[in-house]
Amino acid sequence: MKSITIKDVAKALNVSISTVSRAFNDKYDINPNTRDLILKKAKEMGYQPNPIARKLIQKRSYNIGIVVPEFIHSFFPKVIIGAQEVLIEKGYQVLIMQSHESSITELRNTKTLVNNMVDGLIISLCAEDKNVEYYKSLVSTEIPIVFFNRTLEEIEAPKVLFDDYKWALFTTEHLIRQGYTRIIHLAGDMNLTLTKNRIKGFKDAHRKYKLDDFKIIYSGFSMTDGEVTAKTLIDKKKVPQAIFASSDYCAIGAMKTFKNFGYSIPKDIAICGFSESDMSRHISPPLTSVEQPTHLIGQTAANLLIEQIENKKAFIPQTIKLNGSLNIRESSVKLNL
Amino acid sequence: MKSITIKDVAKALNVSISTVSRAFNDKYDINPNTRDLILKKAKEMGYQPNPIARKLIQKRSYNIGIVVPEFIHSFFPKVIIGAQEVLIEKGYQVLIMQSHESSITELRNTKTLVNNMVDGLIISLCAEDKNVEYYKSLVSTEIPIVFFNRTLEEIEAPKVLFDDYKWALFTTEHLIRQGYTRIIHLAGDMNLTLTKNRIKGFKDAHRKYKLDDFKIIYSGFSMTDGEVTAKTLIDKKKVPQAIFASSDYCAIGAMKTFKNFGYSIPKDIAICGFSESDMSRHISPPLTSVEQPTHLIGQTAANLLIEQIENKKAFIPQTIKLNGSLNIRESSVKLNL
DNA sequence: ATTATTTCCGATAACGTTTCCGAAAAAGAT
DNA sequence: ATCTTTTTCGGAAACGTTATCGGAAATAAT
Numbered sequence: 124m125k126s127i128t129i130k131d132v133a134k135a136l137n138v139s140i141s142t143v144s145r146a147f148n149d150k151y152d153i154n155p156n157t158r159d160l161i162l163k164k165a166k167e168m169g170y171q172p173n174p175i176a177r178k179l180i181q182k183r184s185y186n187i188g189i190v191v192p193e194f195i196h197s198f199f200p201k202v203i204i205g206a207q208e209v210l211i212e213k214g215y216q217v218l219i220m221q222s223h224e225s226s227i228t229e230l231r232n233t234k235t236l237v238n239n240m241v242d243g244l245i246i247s248l249c250a251e252d253k254n255v256e257y258y259k260s261l262v263s264t265e266i267p268i269v270f271f272n273r274t275l276e277e278i279e280a281p282k283v284l285f286d287d288y289k290w291a292l293f294t295t296e297h298l299i300r301q302g303y304t305r306i307i308h309l310a311g312d313m314n315l316t317l318t319k320n321r322i323k324g325f326k327d328a329h330r331k332y333k334l335d336d337f338k339i340i341y342s343g344f345s346m347t348d349g350e351v352t353a354k355t356l357i358d359k360k361k362v363p364q365a366i367f368a369s370s371d372y373c374a375i376g377a378m379k380t381f382k383n384f385g386y387s388i389p390k391d392i393a394i395c396g397f398s399e400s401d402m403s404r405h406i407s408p409p410l411t412s413v414e415q416p417t418h419l420i421g422q423t424a425a426n427l428l429i430e431q432i433e434n435k436k437a438f439i440p441q442t443i444k445l446n447g448s449l450n451i452r453e454s455s456v457k458l459n460l
Numbered sequence: 461m462k463s464i465t466i467k468d469v470a471k472a473l474n475v476s477i478s479t480v481s482r483a484f485n486d487k488y489d490i491n492p493n494t495r496d497l498i499l500k501k502a503k504e505m506g507y508q509p510n511p512i513a514r515k516l517i518q519k520r521s522y523n524i525g526i527v528v529p530e531f532i533h534s535f536f537p538k539v540i541i542g543a544q545e546v547l548i549e550k551g552y553q554v555l556i557m558q559s560h561e562s563s564i565t566e567l568r569n570t571k572t573l574v575n576n577m578v579d580g581l582i583i584s585l586c587a588e589d590k591n592v593e594y595y596k597s598l599v600s601t602e603i604p605i606v607f608f609n610r611t612l613e614e615i616e617a618p619k620v621l622f623d624d625y626k627w628a629l630f631t632t633e634h635l636i637r638q639g640y641t642r643i644i645h646l647a648g649d650m651n652l653t654l655t656k657n658r659i660k661g662f663k664d665a666h667r668k669y670k671l672d673d674f675k676i677i678y679s680g681f682s683m684t685d686g687e688v689t690a691k692t693l694i695d696k697k698k699v700p701q702a703i704f705a706s707s708d709y710c711a712i713g714a715m716k717t718f719k720n721f722g723y724s725i726p727k728d729i730a731i732c733g734f735s736e737s738d739m740s741r742h743i744s745p746p747l748t749s750v751e752q753p754t755h756l757i758g759q760t761a762a763n764l765l766i767e768q769i770e771n772k773k774a775f776i777p778q779t780i781k782l783n784g785s786l787n788i789r790e791s792s793v794k795l796n797l
Numbered sequence: 798a799t800t801a802t803t804t805c806c807g808a809t810a811a812c813g814t815t816t817c818c819g820a821a822a823a824a825g826a827t
Numbered sequence: 828a829t830c831t832t833t834t835t836c837g838g839a840a841a842c843g844t845t846a847t848c849g850g851a852a853a854t855a856a857t
Contacts, residue, residue, distance in 0.1 A: 128813055139837045144815060154835060171575050175521060176813035179512045180842045195538060196738070200531050204558070216576065218553055221541070238508050239553065375742060401533070405712060407744040465843055476807045481845060489805060513843035517812045802855065824833070
């Protein structure tokens with residue numbers, strides 16, 4: 124399977140390889156007629172420029188690395204799809220890696236990508252991230268990088284975030300308006316910007332209604348986290364009227380546990396989740412959840428990254444905050460008695 | 461950000477670049493002492509071999525393309541993770557693309573990957589695949605390629621398949637033993653090997669119990685497919701005693717529709733799904749489902765591909781059939797009256 | 798002590814492009 | 828008709844590696 128090169132095309136037409144190159148890159152200093160001729164002949168011969176040779180001389184890999192905590196559940200895949208769409212459109216290839224919520228794996232993955240000369244990175248941190256210093260050094264070496272959703276305040280880089288404050292506030296308000304007053308927020312990792320903002324929204328909602336009987340538990344994002352926390356609350360007889368969870372999985376874990384112990388949802392306890400998982404609509408009762416614009420998050424991050432890559436000088440790191448919606452379902456709606 | 465090259469290392473130690481190269485590739489004709497010296501100095505200088513230059517001369521991209529119908533739901537991501545694990549371990553990078561269940565997109569994606577000089581491909585076809593000829597030509601040009609799960613009989617290439625026949629038979633038998641006799645199988649696309657094998661198992665189970673009141677409907681894999689088919693059955697008053705669906709999503713779609721129309725699961729209709737989605741355990745009633753060894757499928761496919769790439773001559777295309785399990789849950793268990 | 802063998806390393810050619818420089822040919826200006 | 832400018836192209840260097848070949852030094856064999 125001998126592959127055919129630019130030389131073969133040049134020879135076939137009795138032109139120089141420079142000319143063939145010019146034809147393929149649509150340079151200004153080539154006669155349109157010869158260009159068409161070359162392109163036609165090249166197509167005929169089945170010639171395709173070797174991307175690797177091109178990358179070598181251009182000193183760019185046209186690879187973009189994306190690092191996410193996981194892509195088993197639908198949230199991150201949806202973001203990735205959004206990003207991949209715009210990146211592929213612009214001629215980039217995408218390398219996806221998972222940290223499996225491990226700070227160490229995340230670091231190793233990122234380093235692998237950097238060593239493989241990615242032109243840029245799109246990252247969402249794992250829950251308990253300890254790589255701040257590394258990311259700071261990456262940013263300062265000027266490798267283009269965009270963070271989305273899960274990030275840390277200390278890192279000064281372009282970010283695409285969800286408006287966690289606003290929607291946490293809104294969701295809490297929804298619960299309060301339904302008549303629930305003793306609410307617990309199951310939060311994610313306390314260092315994440317996202318967690319801080321949601322807590323702020325949670326508190327401000329209470330403040331707005333002059334309530335102060337709320338509580339925050341740093342449980343984590345997973346279903347197991349939800350289960351464990353619910354069990355603890357039951358054991359300690361501190362079951363609240365409502366729960367606002369860090370994720371749908373956490374919410375569902377809690378919900379299942381409460382149900383197993385005879386609590387009825389939403390009669391005894393109302394529950395809200397976050398990030399609109401696949402399941403929310405289909406479990407019983409259907410789960411109220413904040414929906415994030417996953418696709419848009421991915422697209423925005425990708426565009427921000429490309430802007431940074433192709434326009435390095437003029438680039439100023441910015442934080443883009445995106446909006447969402449609250450899908451209200453049975454799990455948080457007080458029944459009419 | 462001037463990157464440092466093999467030349468810099470060579471100059472710093474007053475050796476030739478050949479020697480440095482030898483040190484990094486652990487060739488036999490280098491003195492262990494000088495090798496260590498070079499490696500140490502290189503690390504000190506922060507030198508990393510440029511993978512692109514290496515790829516160019518070795519005429520290998522060390523990229524592997526994976527094409528799947530989608531990676532929103534958990535099945536394909538899990539397979540991909542399995543594959544990625546072994547590929548990264550062996551120094552390959554992974555490019556993932558989705559066909560979105562479109563034959564055209566699938567073709568375009570695959571061509572993009574081939575043009576980008578992937579060293580091999582791992583593919584799972586979209587439902588209604590029309591690219592047989594292209595795949596045949598790919599196989600004949602000897603680009604290493606492995607198909608998994610969704611494939612076509614006409615394609616002669618290494619395949620990693622689930623033992624659909626066995627588990628369809630087993631699942632149907634389970635339903636029959638529960639006392640359900642009028643069973644409908646909601647099948648996937650009729651051209652896929654997987655569909656044919658499942659139908660065969662479905663039929664053989666009936667044969668085994670000397671039953672013949674079964675029916676096959678080619679519905680498709682999605683939740684909507686399940687909903688539509690269920691609605692049709694209700695409208696036509698042809699609701700069976702049990703349903704064996706092509707996927708969990710199809711099963712859940714049907715289940716919801718039946719429930720909405722007042723049927724009770726499993727009292728009025730028993731339902732079984734396929735592929736153990738995230739949701740199966742958590743919906744109500746919990747869904748019986750055939751579980752596939754997703755991780756192992758990915759690993760096996762990757763190993764098969766690597767074998768093919770690195771050992772091209774001696775390679776004979778083989779089909780590997782993997783085993784699974786049936787997770788029996790409420791949705792298919794006849795209640796004791 | 799001489800020859801044969803091994804061990805180790807350097808020089809140089811590749812890999813397939815793009816880019817830079819310069820020059821021939823064509824077109825325009827005077 | 829001569830000079831200037833533009834258009835269009837070819838030659839050669841460069842990108843950072845690995846692979847091939849050959850040769851010097853070191854070791855072993857006779």
